[in-house]
Amino acid sequence: MTDSQSYSLRKRGLMDTKTKLVNAAMAVFKKKGLEKTKVSDIVKQAGVAQGTFYLYFSSKLSVMPAIAQGMVLKMREELTNTVNPAAPLPQQVDQIVESIFKTVDKHRDILAFLYTGLTQSADITKWESLYAPIYEWIKQFLQRNCLSLRAGMNAPYTARLLIACIEEAAEQVFLFSHRDAQEAARQQEETAVFVKHALGV
Incomplete structure (x- = not known):
């Protein structure tokens, strides 16, 4: 695998993770409302570690x-x-x-x-x-x-x-x-x- 192919796969993986977090946030916001939603709810829905969330977003509002x-x-x-x-x-x-x-x-x-x-x-x-x-x-x-x-x-x-x-x-x-x-x-x-x-x- 070339360096450019490896970079492309890593980039696609990062985009997929961000998309999963965004979709999870939408699902949880719709279910629980904005005020009651926690970051832990979003990452649970997305199936990722809580630390991963903060690689992309600083808070649920972000x-x-x-x-x-x-x-x-x-x-x-x-x-x-x-x-x-x-x-x-x-x-x-x-x-x-x-x-x-x-x-x-x-x-x-x-x-x-x-x-x-x-x-x-x-x-x-x-x-x-x-x-x-x-x-x-x-x-x-x-x-x-x-x-x-x-x-x-x-x-x-x-x-x-x-x-x-x-x-x-x-x-x-x-x-x-x-x-x-x-x-x-x-x-x-x-x-x-x-x-x-x-x-x-």
């Missing part, structure tokens, strides 16, 4: 950015899988809204403790950088369609505003209230109408 990063990647993947670039532009906007609503609904439990954890630590300052892949995806969408959108639009700023608007609308339904499916659909539809007006579609 796992939050890694969980947030995973959620952002899931949202980007959902956008890529849902939005059809060949569809008419209004339909693509509908698909963007649908995709974000679907992601928030599917992962509502994780998002609930994630927001709590991030606000309790200094890691809330990392939120903007963690969202960079989503902002970039929306920015590229806006730039591809700039000739069909409102004149003078600033794509980077508009991308941030769109994500904030759509995600907040989805969270109102799925995180902060107990609305039924019909009301959720109505909220999604109204959000899409609002976004299309804002974009000049």
